[in-house]
Amino acid sequence: MVWKFALAATTAFIGVQAAVKTNYASTVDPLNVVLPDIPQTTSLDEAVQCTYYSSPNAIVPAEWPTVWGSATSNGMNTSAEFTALYNSIDWTKVPNFPVRKLTAAGGLDMAGYDNVNDPACWWSSTTCKIPKTQGINGDLYACPEPEVWGITFDDGPNCSHNAFYDFLEKEKQKATMFYIGSNVVNWPYGALRGVKDGHHIAGHTWSHKMMTTLTNQEVLAELYYTQKAIKHVTGVTPKHWRPALGDLDDRVRWIATQLDLTAILWNLDTFDWAANVQAGVTEQTVDDHYQEYIKMGTNGTFANSGNIVLSHEINAMTMNFFMKHYPAIKKAYTHVMDVATCMNITQPYAENAVVFPTFDQAVGTTSNNSSASGSGTTPGAAKASTTGANAASGSVTFNGPLFIAALFGLLALV
Numbered sequence: 105m106v107w108k109f110a111l112a113a114t115t116a117f118i119g120v121q122a123a124v125k126t127n128y129a130s131t132v133d134p135l136n137v138v139l140p141d142i143p144q145t146t147s148l149d150e151a152v153q154c155t156y157y158s159s160p161n162a163i164v165p166a167e168w169p170t171v172w173g174s175a176t177s178n179g180m181n182t183s184a185e186f187t188a189l190y191n192s193i194d195w196t197k198v199p200n201f202p203v204r205k206l207t208a209a210g211g212l213d214m215a216g217y218d219n220v221n222d223p224a225c226w227w228s229s230t231t232c233k234i235p236k237t238q239g240i241n242g243d244l245y246a247c248p249e250p251e252v253w254g255i256t257f258d259d260g261p262n263c264s265h266n267a268f269y270d271f272l273e274k275e276k277q278k279a280t281m282f283y284i285g286s287n288v289v290n291w292p293y294g295a296l297r298g299v300k301d302g303h304h305i306a307g308h309t310w311s312h313k314m315m316t317t318l319t320n321q322e323v324l325a326e327l328y329y330t331q332k333a334i335k336h337v338t339g340v341t342p343k344h345w346r347p348a349l350g351d352l353d354d355r356v357r358w359i360a361t362q363l364d365l366t367a368i369l370w371n372l373d374t375f376d377w378a379a380n381v382q383a384g385v386t387e388q389t390v391d392d393h394y395q396e397y398i399k400m401g402t403n404g405t406f407a408n409s410g411n412i413v414l415s416h417e418i419n420a421m422t423m424n425f426f427m428k429h430y431p432a433i434k435k436a437y438t439h440v441m442d443v444a445t446c447m448n449i450t451q452p453y454a455e456n457a458v459v460f461p462t463f464d465q466a467v468g469t470t471s472n473n474s475s476a477s478g479s480g481t482t483p484g485a486a487k488a489s490t491t492g493a494n495a496a497s498g499s500v501t502f503n504g505p506l507f508i509a510a511l512f513g514l515l516a517l518v
């Protein structure tokens with residue numbers, strides 16, 4: 105299997121400086137996640153799942169932004185912690201592009217912007233993904249290997265996602281999950297389930313605002329407090345994130361780079377969230393999108409590289425769309441996988457103990473792991489994970505179950 109670095113050329117890490125020092129902390133061991141057996145984690149009834157619960161991972165509200173408020177709210181912008189972080193960044197180097205404005209209708213105001221040359225590499229303008237300013241992490245937007253469907257779900261953790269996550273678990277299917285910070289602190293067991301099941305977790309901002317419309321301070325806070333929330337609740341610090349509606353430019357990318365974050369976008373959009381919400385978009389429209397993208401798996405569209413597909417866990421409808429079309433997706437594509445695996449990113453978190461398989465390992469060119477005898481067990485389950493971690497020596501820690509689970513699951517797709 106030839107690894108195509110060419111398509112991953114957007115990762116132009118030219119002169120990227122070391123990330124700033126952050127203050128993420130957690131008492132959770134991501135290799136030893138145990139979910140409590142309570143109705144919210146086991147029921148398939150939406151109302152039951154979305155009933156408030158207290159947990160050891162609860163936050164102290166005074167130390168965090170207001171949930172679903174701006175990430176600088178509740179005095180966070182003047183807190184000692186955030187001020188120290190902000191002042192540790194050399195803001196003389198931030199690309200000098202303006203804070204964008206919203207129109208009266210709530211869209212981005214592009215009046216006066218040079219949409220032809222797109223100097224800021226503003227995705228909302230031209231879907232630009234390769235930064236035009238040096239020293240910035242470029243965006244990932246397509247799995248590089250042929251006939252690969254890269255699965256991504258935005259806006260979780262949804263409090264009523266048990267049936268959906270059960271489905272993925274049963275299918276031994278990993279996906280990349282973009283979690284909103286406010287959802288993570290509201291529904292910590294939902295986020296923990298994602299880590300426990302071995303999904304690739306990434307950030308999706310604190311309050312889901314369009315990032316280019318925020319000040320430098322607000323952008324930093326949206327990213328920082330989402331990282332902090334995911335770490336606090338699950339024990340992992342994602343190295344990847346996705347801006348709401350894909351809205352980022354080189355100013356936003358530069359700030360994300362300070363936190364060692366790389367954006368993951370997409371090259372196919374299901375518009376699943378828009379059914380019955382946006383004028384002219386029905387459930388049939390979304391089904392048509394899925395069917396069109398499924399056809400691309402066999403008509404040569406992805407003969408030389410793969411895709412990354414945008415879908416959502418925002419409600420039952422969007423999750424159902426995926427489950428409905430999943431058998432056809434598996435049939436049409438050679439491989440269906442999370443973005444970390446398809447991009448050969450074996451350590452997608454700051455915590456190097458959590459290791460994902462390489463693409464080749466995942467698709468089974470190293471398939472002698474008969475130790476995956478516990479195929480019916482939950483990936484990343486406590487006992488097996490601990491064994492995997494302890495089995496490694498020195499600083500190299502191998503998360504056996506995560507790897508084996510991914511390997512085992514993906515073999516079934518070949």
Ligand SMILES: [Zn+2]
Nearest residue numbers: 258259348349
């Ligand atoms: Zn979103």
